[in-house]
Amino acid sequence: MSSLSAFSQHKTHEIAVSVRNLGLTYTTAIDKRPTLKARAKALGRGSKQTRVVRALDDVNLDVNYGQVLGVIGTNGAGKSTLMRCIAGILPPSQGRIEVNGSVSTLLALGVGFNPSMSGRDNVYLGGLAAGMTREEITGHFDEIAEFSELGDAIDAPMRTYSSGMFARLAFSVAATVRPDILIIDEALSTGDAKFKEKSLNRIKELRSDDRALILVSHAMKTLRETCNDIAWLHKGKIVQRGEPNQVIDAYQKFLDLGKSAAIDEDV
């Protein structure tokens, strides 16, 4: 489990994340909620109603320090799953992941695991769970609160937050702790134009030689501006990796084709 407390200097081009032959399959139940009642009912019916999902298939990916990697792909391509694997949240089914440094994640859900607690409590709890010390969080807290522009709302229960406020706080936390490796998963898609621009600027600030950034986004323009490397993921496989404009052009061409010829249909 990664700890954010152990900050260290990393050289540019040193490997930050190395993913080798990563495969991830999981079985999902058809039933919405797994219950004892449902299981008992299914006893007479024989086989369990499950579906095997192959979310990632033989993915190889190296991210170096100094790199800003954008990850693109259609919905369900496995982008979020890949990020969760790198963050150590999901265990791989095959392959090996090596992470050399502290990781901070801003995944689609953001902070705030208990909506009835205040934003402040949630920031503290999220940070402590990620392995930071109380003092470290206190040291960052004012900056987080200021960047999120929440004002007094920081002490209100998070269930009273709008989705924009939620996203702003989540982004502020992830972008303020200055980890070695920062993973941002579609967090830029919420928030108003002003905050979007502000967070984009922060990401640009965070680009440095001793940090690796991984951005998952559907905002191609942003990715073209910020990234120096793009990986295109499709159905759990990496289709193309390389220079941003080149890969994004190919991806957009693919999307256009998909629209007309429906080549991507899983029928």
Place this chain on the structure above:
Amino acid sequence: MSTPIQVYEPFKAGLPKLGKYWKSLWSRRTFISEFSKSELREQHFDSVFGQLWLVINPLLLSGVYFILIVIIRGGSDGTRYVHLTATLFLFYLISNSLTGGVKSITAGQRLILNTAFPRVMLPISAVIIAVFKFVPTIFVFLIIKVVVGSEFKVEMLWAIPILLITILLALGLAITISCINVYFRDIASFLPYLTRTLLYLSPVLYEASELDPKLRVLEVVNPLFPILDSWSSALVHGQMPEISNMLQGLAWAVGIFLIGTYFFLSREREFAVRL
């Protein structure tokens, strides 16, 4: 200096490396205390009336049950009431751990899907919260004992090891049930029936010595039985509890804790997929 490299590989069924797991858990102990504090704050137990409720609630409960006993038996005495409050308060420590623990993993979904941390922190926090709620009832109990005129003896100190055994048992139960709830979400709905049954099977509304010999089997199959019996011996009657009872309680507590923790730790890496 560089941060140690984290390696994530497919896991085989079985335990994670315990040394590393413990280190990771220990480094996050502030989370456990902070989580318990904010949870209590959220339930308003930081205010005067919140604290008062912690005391009034078990008092009302014991009052209700006392009426029940008086009606069923056609009369009762002070010792009976002292026994009832002592055992009921300890019972609620376990029952609160269960109700808090059962949803600890499923309610922590956001955190689990976003952050890598030892998941066992969540049921542990639930037990800590139950302990916090238990502490004020100790004082209530002592006041009741004074009012009733029950004698204070040095043997009452046996309550301390019994309490430790109870906390271990509560931990084991909370860890087990939080893990089960990931796979069977309706366990939480069955829980009230389970705790109610446990209450009636335990020497709370009656004393162990009054039990019909035919029902003695309860002592063997109910993990709470020897513990509550010893607790009552020490605190209510001021006697040293039977060693065999304490050992039996300890065996249950250690057994449930080890088995539950084994299940939890060997499956917790899968929780993120299941939620």
